[in-house]
Amino acid sequence: MSALKDRLRAELTAAMKARDSLRSSTIRMVLTSITNAEVAGTEARELSDDDVIGVLATEAKKRREAAEAFDAGQRPELAQKERDEAAVIAEFLPAALSDEEIAALVSDAIASTGAAGEGMKAMGKVMGVVTPQTKGRADGAKVAAEVRRQLGAS
Secondary structure, eight states, X not given: OOHHXXXXXXXXXXXXXXXXXXXXXXXXXXXXXXXXXXXXSSSOOOOOHHHHXXXXXXXXXXXXXXXHHHHHTTOHHHHHHHHHHHXXXXXXXXXXXXXXXXXXXXXXXXXXXXXXXXXXXXXXXXXXXXXXXXXXXXXXXXHHHHHHHHHHHO
């Protein structure tokens, strides 16, 4: 069993004992998403820690997007609830990469794939190298924008 999933279950128990409704409902929702991912497809399987991080990253992204939508719809109280849930989820994700770290990873990937002179044609090749390194630690759109920027500059 995944150590991260065990940690989530332990945190859920602690949150329930502390009567922290936001934390317990958020962790419960994340555990449900993990279970759904485990039974999705043709055969049930146990998720690894990397897979659980992927589920957590997806849930965090959903919360950020929902908060933006609620802000746009003039619903600040709902937007704040989504941000609070995202903060709880972020506690279980690895530390986020800074813009400089993303730029360095992209530069290394361009150098290692030899994509420097190919321009935008090499985007898929570079993203294939960078994506596993940034999974759960950086937004994919942010990484793709940096790859585009560096490939366009080369």
